[in-house]
Amino acid sequence: EADIYQTPRYLVIGTGKKITLECSQTMGHDKMYWYQQDPGMELHLIHYSYGVNSTEKGDLSSESTVSRIRTEHFPLTLESARPSHTSQYLCASSIQGSDSPLHFGNGTRLTVT
Amino acid sequence: AQTVTQSQPEMSVQEAETVTLSCTYDTSESNYYLFWYKQPPSRQMILVIRQEAYKQQNATENRFSVNFQKAAKSFSLKISDSQLGDTAMYFCAFMTPNTGNQFYFGTGTSLTVIP
Numbered sequence: 001e002a003d004i005y006q007t008p009r010y011l012v013i014g015t016g017k018k019i020t021l022e023c024s025q026t027m028g029h030d031k032m033y034w035y036q037q038d039p040g041m042e043l044h045l046i047h048y049s050y051g052v053n054s055t056e057k058g059d060l061s062s063e064s065t066v067s068r069i070r071t072e073h074f075p076l077t078l079e080s081a082r083p084s085h086t087s088q089y090l091c092a093s094s095i096q097g098s099d100s101p102l103h104f105g106n107g108t109r110l111t112v113t
Numbered sequence: 114a115q116t117v118t119q120s121q122p123e124m125s126v127q128e129a130e131t132v133t134l135s136c137t138y139d140t141s142e143s144n145y146y147l148f149w150y151k152q153p154p155s156r157q158m159i160l161v162i163r164q165e166a167y168k169q170q171n172a173t174e175n176r177f178s179v180n181f182q183k184a185a186k187s188f189s190l191k192i193s194d195s196q197l198g199d200t201a202m203y204f205c206a207f208m209t210p211n212t213g214n215q216f217y218f219g220t221g222t223s224l225t226v227i228p
Contacts, residue, residue: 031214042117043204043218090158094214099146099165102216104158 003027006091006105013081014113021076021108023091029103030096032074036060037088037107046089049074081112115140115212117205119219126195127227133180134190134222136205145209147181149190152221153201161203164188195226 004025013019025032030051035043045058049068063085065077074093078085088109092102116139126132138147145166152158164172164181171179176196180189188207192199205219 033216040122040220042220043216045215099163099208100214101148101160101163102150103160104150106157 004091004093004103004105006089006108008108009106010109010111012111012113015080015082017081019078019081019110021078021089021091021110023074023076023105024072025074025091025093025103025105026072027093027095027103028071029093030071031094031100032068033092033094033102034058034064034066034074034076035090035092037090043090047076081110083112086110086112115142115207115209115215115217117207117217117219119203119205119222121222122220123223123225125225125227126192128195128197130195131191131193132195132224134192134203134205134224136188136190136219138186138188138205138207138217138219140186140207140209140217142209142211144211145207147179147188148206148208148216149177149179149188150204150206150218151199151201152204153198158204162190192224197226197228200224200226 007022033048034046044060047066091105094100118137147164149161162174176193202221204221208216
């Protein structure tokens with residue numbers, strides 16, 4: 001299994017709170033991604049990064065931010081959590097290269113009450 | 114538009130039998146890569162198999178093989194000798210280098226292997 005770690009595994013939080021979902025990988029991958037996963041739906045790209053100090057918005061980037069200060073670390077922050085943010089969040093990474101597959105973390109299941 | 118369609122939300126198969134999961138996709142790109150990912154319950158999503166679109170030969174990985182029909186934009190996954198550990202969600206995906214290596218995923222097929 002890939003060496004990519006997400007914490008916390010589960011999180012229940014109240015509306016309006018600021019939260020940060022952590023993602024770290026020990027493989028030296030340049031590319032990192034955040035996806036939102038809901039049952040019966042395709043994965044939606046929230047943010048991605050091609051390397052240190054590089055971040056880009058995906059399809060669902062509103063209301064969240066990311067940073068990439070170190071290669072191995074790619075945290076996702078929700079400034080003000082809302083019930084609509086309740087979902088599973090998957091972090092992934094890959095090496096440079098056109099056919100490189102994604103390596104996924106275990107995910108963070110977020111519930112906003 | 115780049116889309117992936119998995120028309121079978123749920124499937125089941127008897128242990129030791131063979132099952133095929135369907136996937137169709139749409140892209141105007143000529144260069145792309147196709148993937149099948151497996152997500153067991155409450156566990157990490159892992160790569161099952163991948164196929165380069167420029168290769169005509171179907172990829173195989175042990176009990177897993179694909180039927181890649183480029184003209185039809187079809188990329189089905191065949192699992193032979195199904196095992197209980199194959200129970201999982203299976204996601205079809207493709208990636209296009211010309212659009213920043215973006216990945217496009219289907220909605221998944223939930224496969225249950227029945228003992």
